[in-house]
Amino acid sequence: MAELTHSDEIKQYIVTKLGNEQYGIDISYVDNIVRMQKITRVPKTQPYFMGVINLRGEIIPVMSMRSKLEMEEGEITNTTRIIIIRPEQNALLGLLVDEVREVVTLSEEDVEKVSYDNGWDDSNFFVTGVGKYKDTLISLININGIIDD
């Protein structure tokens, strides 16, 4: 969040779709985007983790973004993708989304910051702000928020 407060800052986001909503993921975190593949279920883990996948010999946990954002589970379709992000130097995490649309560039004035003391509920803690792009709104995902749990 802190970095968003810097003035005249320009950031690129990968725009993904979950249901009818658009979510943006800061591109500097993104390592890779892969097609849906076999996910091995991990019993007794957090409910929003779908399991683990093998990416080039590394085991990577995959989180369902729908489940994490408390949306109902969607179907796996041809457009379903796993976005591999690197929140820390030596740790990878997969985020399952319905679709990956495009990369957008947002400057600071395009982003309305989320402030938690005026009526936002908890489920929006995973969002740092809302970006305006053309005629659409993009919720910007707080990476630290989703891993810090």
Next chain:
Amino acid sequence: MDLSQYLEIFIDETKEHLQTLNDQVLIMEQDPENIDTVNEIFRAAHSLKGMAGTMGFKRMQRLTHDLENVFSEIRNGKMSVTPDIVDIVFKCLDALEGYLANIEESADEGTEDNEEIINLLNAVLDGSTVQPDEPTPTLEAIATPVAEVATTVSDGTDKRKFLQLPIADFEINAMKEAIANGMNVFGVTVYIQETCILKAARAFLVFKGIESVGEVIKSEPSVQDIEDEKFDFDFSMFIISEKTAEQVQKVIANVSEIQEVVLEPFTPEQAQSVVPVETVATIEEEKKPAVEEAKTESTNETASEKKKPTADAKKKPVVNRSVRVDIEKLDDLMNLVSELIIAKNGLVSVNAYEGGSQTQQFNEQIEYLERITTNLHESVMKVRMVPIESVVNRFPRMIRDLSKKLNKEMELIMTGEETELDRTVIDEIGDPLMHMLRNAADHGLESTIDRIKKGKPQVGTIRLDAYQDGNNVTIEVTDDGAGIDVEKVKASAIKKGAITEEQAEMMTDKEAIDLLFQPAFSTAEKVSDVSGRGVGLDVVKSKIEGLGGDVEVHTVLGEGTTFIVRLPLTLAIIQALMVEIRDEKYAIPLNSIVTVEDIPTTDVKLVQNKEVITLRGAVIPLVRLDQVLDSKPLEEDPENLIVVIVKKGDKQAGLVIDNLIGQQEIVIKPFGKYIYIHKMFSGATILGDGEVALIIDANTLV
């Protein structure tokens, strides 16, 4: 030249010497008359002193100097070994270890003078017939590992290679000037032992030593070449020094792994005649008498101790040809081998999937590849293996100290020190083993009086036996003491509120003994220095389980206790049984599996509302893996259950699975971060088709 690059060698060697000292002093304590032991100690102390001096660790040098003096007296028969002396010597060794620890940490020996120990050592010396302050020069010369043998070797070549050095005019002038100033000029040829690994370091120490007593005016090969190790096992030089030939020689000989030092006074006149290399042969003739003289002189000095060099040669272990490798590089290698095994498994599964449509030749090649990868894996593993000796060799000394401290007579018998374990395991296993030995000494063994009363041998025995057992290494720590009193354990647990009286009554002996591994539990009635603070066995257990091993206790009241530690040979690649539960695949490590059984559903009985089966007379609880793993329930129960019998120590359990896939070599991979992993999974692995399978840690289910 920078001394710090030799620090590592110094540390390694000092450790080795200290270990030798500890070992030998223990032997000496048992057998004070053994002159070989005393010689050995003296030599080790002397080398230590020399090394410490070379590296500039003055305090350490001073302490070893006094230690050496004590042993020179003993060796000369002027003093005999008493328990007091042994105690002081051990204190001294501990202090030296303290210095070493400081040096390892900060490359500095610290400021502790250990005045007290030095005084004690000197008091010992005062008690003997010789002045303690007077270093015994003859002895020092003798103790150097250098053999003062003939200057010419048997095949007739002159060992004085320095005579063949071409000398420039200005060098001759320098010599003349030095002689005019009352200095001595020497020609020196140093032979390094052929087993020496770091010749350059040795040579450097020689130069360093010479610099402290004089100046090198010429060397062949050049200092630069020597530094780069561009020389065989000898090098020659001319030096100018105020000191006598003996003194200079001593300085050089103080460096270990030096085979021989040939040193003679040299005059510029000789040099002049030497200059044209062609004439060397004739000049040799003229010089012979001078050589003879020098030789007799030096032989006289060492005549009394002629046996030294041979003994020394025997002591130095023959060094294998070896290379030091950073453990990280080995880890990388291991990772690559793991990847290779995964790739190979992929090929194998493709082949199986294609259903034998491949040619015979293809199959043969795959089998060949399998053999190679398995061998490669084994070789890499072997490279990482270290004998447990490096951990256990400090224990005899520890037991000896405990014996004194606890005032109990005891001895430690160790077998299987050569058993090898993965480096990562070795690094971790020392503390748990030490805990167990202390326990055996403190809690296990009875006091000497009690032992006599019970009619047991007065001296208690503690054994440490290590051996390889399939893919495991087993280490047993046994004492012939009182055994564990189960009732006492229970009573203590009740008192501590760990269990209720009702629970205690229900408990089997085995369960009661397991209480010992609970945190904050100690049966010692008195808390002693040695053990009994209640931290110990639980730490031992968690550490060993962290390494993928387990601990077990066997005890017979009045006869003794055995702790059995099982450790996996390696941590990264294991043999596992692949099983299927519904449509999911799981791996169960082979080392925890006893058998696989086909059990008719009708044979499953209920005991206390839990499912059990009876197998060869043993009642084994069943674990329905599908329930544990939250799998989709089956519509109807099958007629037969496939049950994998697993064990943890003596306990067994039957894991119910749907299908067996087969045995496979698997690579254990860590789960990524962020995801919570239940403790029943010890890791994940990648199967031949790229799919991920979880590894079930059967220990957590028993």
